[in-house]
Amino acid sequence: MLLAWTFALPALAEDGYDLWLRYKPLPEAQARQYRELGAELVAPVQTPTQQAARDELVRGLGGLLGREPAQAAAVRRNGALVVGTPASVPQLASLQGDLEGLGEEGYLIREARIDGRKATVVAANSDVGALYGSFHLLRLVQSGEPLAGVDVRESPRVKLRVLNHWDNLDRYVERGYAGESIWDWHRLPDWLDPRYTDYARANASIGINGTVLNNVNTSAQALTPLYLEKTAALASVFRAYGIKVYLSARFSAPIEIGGLATADPLDPAVRQWWKDKADEIYRTIPDFGGFLVKANSEGQPGPQDYGRNHADGANMLAEALAPHGGIVMWRAFVYSHEEPDDRAKQAYTEFVPHDGVFADNVLVQVKNGAIDFQPREPFHPLFGAMPRTPLMMEFQITKEYLGFATHLVYLGPMYEEVLRADTHARGPGSTVAKIIDGSLESHALTGMAGVANIGVDRNWSGSHFDQANWYVYGRMAWDPHASAEEIARDWARMTFSTDPAVVEPVVSMMMGSHQAVVDYMTPLGLHHLMGRGHHYGPGPWVEGGPRADWTSVYYHRADARGIGFDRSATGSNAVAQYAPPVAEQFGSIDTVPEDFLLWFHHVPWDHRMASGRSLWDELVSRYGRGVDYVRGMRRTWSTLEGKVDQERHHQVAVFLGIQEKEAQWWRDASVAYFQTFSRRPLPAGEAEPPHDVEYYKSLQFPFAPGDGK
Numbered sequence: 001m002l003l004a005w006t007f008a009l010p011a012l013a014e015d016g017y018d019l020w021l022r023y024k025p026l027p028e029a030q031a032r033q034y035r036e037l038g039a040e041l042v043a044p045v046q047t048p049t050q051q052a053a054r055d056e057l058v059r060g061l062g063g064l065l066g067r068e069p070a071q072a073a074a075v076r077r078n079g080a081l082v083v084g085t086p087a088s089v090p091q092l093a094s095l096q097g098d099l100e101g102l103g104e105e106g107y108l109i110r111e112a113r114i115d116g117r118k119a120t121v122v123a124a125n126s127d128v129g130a131l132y133g134s135f136h137l138l139r140l141v142q143s144g145e146p147l148a149g150v151d152v153r154e155s156p157r158v159k160l161r162v163l164n165h166w167d168n169l170d171r172y173v174e175r176g177y178a179g180e181s182i183w184d185w186h187r188l189p190d191w192l193d194p195r196y197t198d199y200a201r202a203n204a205s206i207g208i209n210g211t212v213l214n215n216v217n218t219s220a221q222a223l224t225p226l227y228l229e230k231t232a233a234l235a236s237v238f239r240a241y242g243i244k245v246y247l248s249a250r251f252s253a254p255i256e257i258g259g260l261a262t263a264d265p266l267d268p269a270v271r272q273w274w275k276d277k278a279d280e281i282y283r284t285i286p287d288f289g290g291f292l293v294k295a296n297s298e299g300q301p302g303p304q305d306y307g308r309n310h311a312d313g314a315n316m317l318a319e320a321l322a323p324h325g326g327i328v329m330w331r332a333f334v335y336s337h338e339e340p341d342d343r344a345k346q347a348y349t350e351f352v353p354h355d356g357v358f359a360d361n362v363l364v365q366v367k368n369g370a371i372d373f374q375p376r377e378p379f380h381p382l383f384g385a386m387p388r389t390p391l392m393m394e395f396q397i398t399k400e401y402l403g404f405a406t407h408l409v410y411l412g413p414m415y416e417e418v419l420r421a422d423t424h425a426r427g428p429g430s431t432v433a434k435i436i437d438g439s440l441e442s443h444a445l446t447g448m449a450g451v452a453n454i455g456v457d458r459n460w461s462g463s464h465f466d467q468a469n470w471y472v473y474g475r476m477a478w479d480p481h482a483s484a485e486e487i488a489r490d491w492a493r494m495t496f497s498t499d500p501a502v503v504e505p506v507v508s509m510m511m512g513s514h515q516a517v518v519d520y521m522t523p524l525g526l527h528h529l530m531g532r533g534h535h536y537g538p539g540p541w542v543e544g545g546p547r548a549d550w551t552s553v554y555y556h557r558a559d560a561r562g563i564g565f566d567r568s569a570t571g572s573n574a575v576a577q578y579a580p581p582v583a584e585q586f587g588s589i590d591t592v593p594e595d596f597l598l599w600f601h602h603v604p605w606d607h608r609m610a611s612g613r614s615l616w617d618e619l620v621s622r623y624g625r626g627v628d629y630v631r632g633m634r635r636t637w638s639t640l641e642g643k644v645d646q647e648r649h650h651q652v653a654v655f656l657g658i659q660e661k662e663a664q665w666w667r668d669a670s671v672a673y674f675q676t677f678s679r680r681p682l683p684a685g686e687a688e689p690p691h692d693v694e695y696y697k698s699l700q701f702p703f704a705p706g707d708g709k
């Protein structure tokens with residue numbers, strides 16, 4: 001009895017806190033191959049980063065293989081693990097030449113002879129490179145990959161790989177679905193929650209090297225001495241893991257906390273204030289990363305308040321940070337109250353004229369699409385349109401528009417779709433990935449940002465599968481050319497099991513899940529149809545209110561004739577912002593991919609689709625297809641009962657049930673609503689929505705999580 005109870009305990013501990021770094025014992029058949037590797041570890045501990053790498057290896061190999069490796073200064077037996085740089089481990093000096101070209105953060109993993117014996121080596125030019133390599137090695141072992149003949153050579157293709165936390169100082173997380181902020185500001189700087197270290201470990205394991213701690217809609221308080229001291233405390237935890245801290249800067253801070261009468265970027269007193277502020281920050285945090293700025297967007301202050309432009313604003317901050325090596329990430333998510341034109345065009349209109357004018361330490365941070373993290377958007381027309389400015393990708397990891405944390409939606413395929421899109425900026429093959437990694441226009445300063453989905457929930461991300469989105473974001477920031485499917489496989493192996501009977505069904509569920517959410521929420525290029533404010537649930541009927549482009553009717557434009565936003569030459573002509581071959585493809589109803597049909601065109605209800613169906617029939621069938629996919633995921637997941645620990649299995653199963661209900665609700669409400677325009681019957685075999693539109697409109701969710709405040 002007692003024995004059974006003791007054995008039952010570890011299953012209870014699977015609450016998701018350990019993320020993909022679970023290090024549970026490998027099945028004996030897999031563990032056997034690592035016996036020698038796990039016996040002896042040569043890894044220095046002279047610096048905090050070296051210590052972090054060795055701690056991780058001891059923890060990881062100890063957990064996976066059932067015993068901690070013995071630590072040694074020299075290799076005494078075959079098969080040992082040797083980790084470090086030529087400077088920290090003299091035996092690695094012979095690898096100096098091979099390390100060339102790997103840069104500050106790269107590493108190699110291979111077999112080599114050390115001290116006359118065969119060893120597995122993780123070698124790098126810097127401690128942080130060795131830390132990244134250690135995590136990679138652990139991933140191989142976690143996945144049961146054979147190490148015989150291992151030959152890994154990795155270095156990041158993007159320089160700044162950053163999380164953006166939309167966390168307020170009162171711990172409220174805007175668009176957060178995983179509980180309140182993990183930054184316990186009130187108890188900082190003294191109380192360093194152990195969670196901060198685990199956060200840093202998780203990020204370092206996927207190569208994330210920066211974090212913006214506060215919301216882009218920020219209070220200027222974040223820049224006061226009180227908060228800088230707290231930020232410095234977090235930086236002191238993250239430093240060992242190669243992670244720099246950044247802060248969102250409120251453009252009007254010189255007024256609010258500086259006592260000045262203006263924040264005009266050309267005013268000498270304002271410029272001096274920012275220089276002094278930067279000096280103060282770097283006295284407190286010598287390796288501070290820089291500022292992220294949301295200016296003149298959704299009511300935030302900015303240079304345009306003073307008749308100046310984005311470059312004036314960004315360059316002023318850049319000048320203050322430059323002496324310290326800091327950078328400015330200036331967001332292109334702008335749309336003004338006055339601008340009556342198609343919202344999708346505004347960022348391009350405001351930014352392209354300033355190409356080449358931004359200071360060297362400025363990146364312009366562009367959301368993946370021109371509207372706002374919709375379930376599917378065509379790539380943002382700014383990609384390819386500002387060759388002389390480093391453009392940083394902004395992806396959303398938190399699922400503001402994709403079902404919050406309860407829907408199982410793996411974002412890897414969406415990130416991949418955007419990164420692989422061809423802008424044709426310099427002829428065919430000018431992918432977004434090549435703009436982000438700087439290779440297309442030879443930019444050395446490159447970056448990717450992901451809006452974090454992290455909160456105090458035990459499982460960090462609000463659901464077990466949302467951890468995969470944090471994971472894939474990091475891996476794609478490291479390598480924007482990487483494959484979403486391979487990353488899903490790595491994640492599933494580390495997170496659930498190395499058993500292919502678990503991994504393959506899980507990967508297949510994940511890979512189709514993005515298309516499914518597009519289908520049941522916004523098929524065929526529809527967008528921005530969610531509930532007002534909180535963005536929970538369907539709201540295709542949303543109209544009125546302060547501005548047209550915060551409604552749904554502005555975007556879908558359904559009428560008796562058809563549906564969709566005409567952005568072709570006969571409409572807003574947003575297509576003209578793309579390079580000519582793309583503009584041509586998107587601009588014609590005959591050549592636009594069906595996935596973007598209603599994004600770019602107002603299409604008659606009886607338009608013939610590739611399937612042979614009318615647009616109306618196709619639309620209804622896409623909605624149904626999305627719901628069916630969720631049903632399929634439920635079935636697949638139920639077959640994994642007993643193969644995945646009970647606690648996590650149960651929560652995923654329940655969440656899939658919520659997802660199915662909500663997918664059905666999206667489908668029913670949308671079909672009922674659009675039918676009032678199409679006035680057509682549902683295609684054969686499609687169920688009538690159980691309620692009329694008035695019912696769906698009447699549903700209210702005043703306390704849905706994550707709304708902006």
Ligand code: GCW
Binds near residue numbers: 175333707
């Ligand atoms: O996606 C929208 C969100 C806002 C957010 C804004 C932005 C932080 O609804 O909550 O504000 O975009 O990206 O600035």
